[in-house]
Amino acid sequence: MKIINIGILAHVDAGKTTLTESLLYTSGAIAEQGNVDKGTTRTDTMILERQRGITIQTAVTSFYWNDYKINIVDTPGHMDFLTEAYRSLSVLDGAVLVISAKDGVQAQTRILFHAL
Numbered sequence: 001m002k003i004i005n006i007g008i009l010a011h012v013d014a015g016k017t018t019l020t021e022s023l024l025y026t027s028g029a030i031a032e033q034g035n036v037d038k039g040t041t042r043t044d045t046m047i048l049e050r051q052r053g054i055t056i057q058t059a060v061t062s063f064y065w066n067d068y069k070i071n072i073v074d075t076p077g078h079m080d081f082l083t084e085a086y087r088s089l090s091v092l093d094g095a096v097l098v099i100s101a102k103d104g105v106q107a108q109t110r111i112l113f114h115a116l
Helices: 016-027 047-052 079-091 107-115
Strands: 001-009 059-065 070-076 093-095
Touching: 001 016, 016 059, 016 070, 016 093, 079 107, 093 107
Parallel strands: 001 070, 001 093
Antiparallel strands: 059 070
16 A cells, blocks of 8 residues: 655645545545534644644644555644644655635745745
């Protein structure tokens, strides 16, 4: 079985954790999609993350697709936790850079784009 590590990166509140939940749900890895606002996501496990509705620590979750194990690396988007996102880059095989349709490209988006 092949393993692929994919990072989800973006500025704060762009939808990284929501995308992660959607991937897990669509793949069949979870029966019900979690919600950031309700504090029910699989990757935001710290109490503070659930209270504030933001990712503070990089978290990894997995699902299987055909003959692949896909590791999803959900990274923080808040500028205060940028180092957490940077640390994950060296282990990634690929990345998804999420851009909010509402907020557009932010300063953090540009920083992460250049880091990739």
